[in-house]
Amino acid sequence: MRKILILSLGFALSLGAQAKDYHRTADTTTVVCRLSADGMLRPLKPSYMKGALVASPWTDNWFVQAAGGTTVFLGKPLGCNDLFGRMKPAFSVSIGKWFTPSVGGRLNYGGMQFNDCNNSSQDYQYLRADFMWNVLGNLYKDDVHTLARWSVIPYVGVGMLHNKVNAHKPFAISYGIQGQYHLSPRIAVTAEIGNMTTMQDFDGYGKAHRLGDHLLSASLGLSVRIGKTGWKRVIDARPYIAQNEWLSAYASSLSDSNSRYHAQHDRDCQTLEQLRKILAIEGLLDKYGHLFSDDAASSVTNGYPRNDYSGLNSLRARMRDKYGNGQKTKVMESASCTEEYGNAEGEPEDDYLSLIHSGKACIGAPIYFFFELGTDRLLNRSQLVNLDEVARIAKKYGLKVKVIGAADSATGSEAINDNLSRSRARFIAEELMKRGMENGTISQIFDGGIDDYSPNEANRHTRILLYL
Template sequence: MKFMNIQEQAMFNLSNMLCGYSDTRVWNFIPYAGVGFLRNFDDNVNAHAASLGVLNTWKLSRKWAVNLDLSFNISDDDIDGTDASHTVYGTSVAKTDRYFTAEIGLTYNLGKATWNKVPDVDAINALHQSQLDALNAQLADANAENDRLNNLIKNHKCPEAKTVTVKEVATAPVSVFFNIGKSKIASRKDLQNVKAMTEASKDAKFVVTGYADSKTGSASYNQKLSQKRAEAVANELVKMGVSRDNIEIVAKGGVADLTPISYNRRATVEIK
């Protein structure tokens, strides 16, 4: 029998829904359900159809995967061109045509096989440019006043003048970024600004806040992920000489504070 089966199917990747997205996951378990119609070309018959199934995929590489599709299909009884009805207590009852399918094959990804790279810290700094400009202006004014007082001392015009040193200027939070679903710091370059902050204020109190993007993974998964990201950055602060007693860790879970959404896969460090 030559036939065509056209269906609209809804698929649910339970591996991602239950465990959160992971680009390194080998096995994905994807149940689905569908409705549509069948056409028997040999007998010129059309019939309604429905299906339940599960698609399994096993990742071989960035581009290749093995797939196994198991499904159960059901349709009207006349799709095979024969009347399969039978009588129950004098009433004609139609039977349905049913069949199972099993398909195994290879999948090749024609598009991108990886996510965009983690955003550079310079991109985030641009979001705070007005704040940074104001801080730089304050620092320039303080340095100018310091130079003026030092010149007075050198010229002996103000014997009582003392050298004034600008010890610290408040800084904006420093961001450290992570790849999707990961708690390992994506780029060590992000820690350069963190190190500069600790060298200027090693004895200060620090707050490390972890985040995840709200569009990936469940709320509980993102809460744990944001905690791990904050702890990873806190461990780096300890390596830089900051006492762990001076570090407060906060986990914000999944958020959508920044655009694009990938900018929310981060942890921030700020002086308390």
Template structure:
């Protein structure tokens, strides 16, 4: 799984205590920290796939065998015919895709009596050889079971891809019959490079009984085959894993715990410093002590696509922020909502960003923050962060 990195500022806590005496001076600085954290992603979710993303073109060749009326009169090896496949398709998600395929080429069989596709002369074995050229044009639904079960992994070497589809088969030889066709099979995909795959496709095609030119027995005619081919994946290939919002919120909660720990240490150090200053001789000229100065880094609340509903685990962080504001009544918070500009219209994203900001602000008010301490705004859709899901958020900043 590709690991995404982005900068999460934990908290900047600072206090300065300064005492100047007649003969010396003392400076105390409790400093800053910025952590670079690895953002977790959900291997079963990806970013929205655009229309021109993940298109592919495939070509392959191999052999196929017809199982139809009286096809077993002759030897199996004499029924083997060449096969051709040409496909174009698109993956909509790592597990689901569609393709349009032109397949077929030639079919061989046998007949006890001359059929529409029989050669004019009887073979020495006492039956006729049938042969005709055909094509099968069909649309298939592709299921990448590897990605469905194990999650998306662009570095995986092998993928198991079953498919099913419908189309029609057409004979190029007179009387040029058309038959409905049902297609199914398995594509074994071996990834050679980011743009190239090697495919081993095992397939079956069921058609109406008239496909082989005979209707002696009941039931469909059946074609089975195997091909080897290559696939070229057009640019704008691959998927971007979506961030795990719950895990991100858990990280943010951990950061708030770190802020509280650092703040407690800072208060204790300031208390000790004040005690030391109180015991100094009276000739101390000036004394300046700054206690509990808080400059928390911006905090983010992340939302699901198209939603302004607060995630259940966001309350933990908002409670911590509310406590900081209640302990520092002069502190104002700027609550700014954003949306992902890659999805939705500009008007929709503007309203969505405002709804997100208002919902966060309302929750802070419920937790005891004075609404006069909140500056609320919605900035609409943006694309400042990658992946786009990081833009679906509300940022809370101290003013």
């Protein structure tokens, strides 16, 4: 009984393990395809289809061949000579092209002499076009940069023979096989066995307009490839199709998200308007009205970072407090501004405010834009964000802008630095006008070469000063 219980328990445990292993295997074979946004937004590297090659352009993969050998004429009537008695020398030259690694064509010219049925020598020549098929051409598809060492090329073609003795020019059908051994990517040794079948009266004997005469040939020669050789693989378009479909879906999802955010923004604006009305009814609009100002709204809606102009922000606080509780915020003076109009350090804050109102001092600290050596190209294009803010504030409050260009006196001549400071100032002024500022509100000053800052690269700048 104990043995039966032990065997039953072991059998039950084995079934549980098998069931557990079955579920694990089923889970691991589940493949979930996840397209990475980071990967799909990057340019794809081309992948190639296995076993597919692009057809050769018209200018590529040409070859010329020259061969010499022997010809044996077998006609009707046959005559009484043996095979070796019928052998005569022959030559051939051809030019052709491979359209793919397997398919090609050539134009072949050759001839010399043959023995007719009466064992008399006759001169002949031929011109024919052959279609060629390399049965080992698929070896190229594994590595397009390595030429296959051997080629086995059956061919078939049509052409015309010319017997110089009797002036017969009958139609002929050619067929045979050629073998090649490549000594290099361009040079190959060729061995060819072929036949041309033509009309029975080619040698002057036999019936006309009936096939029956044959010119058997065997030859050895060389084949030389000219022009560009090799083959291009076919790029697999499936990854690009998948990426295009993904990008289309991604753009559609972004458009949907943008529509939702736009609707949410409209609802938020309506809510803020209702809150404004409630504050006005409760008499709290003066205390909390600054939360509804354009500055507060723009800090939320603008898609670029805000610069903190301490002097200008302090001036705004003063102007708001003029109608509020009368408390004033201490003004942070700018050494760069006072540098233009003398040192204002230690002066009462009311004097600084009066200087700003009188136009004798700038508002806050200057904004600097740094340039590459010897050019009017910004060292960092992200500085253009500062121009967006400067133009917006200047237009909103009717401020005037002074643009001062400078160059590094440690490099370049005086004339070069003068021109460079002009072009740098002009660049910033033009960028401000592109952002809606009028030319009359912008003044340009050219410092030429300076050595006021360290390191020397800091002197290659244009600075902007804001004035009432």
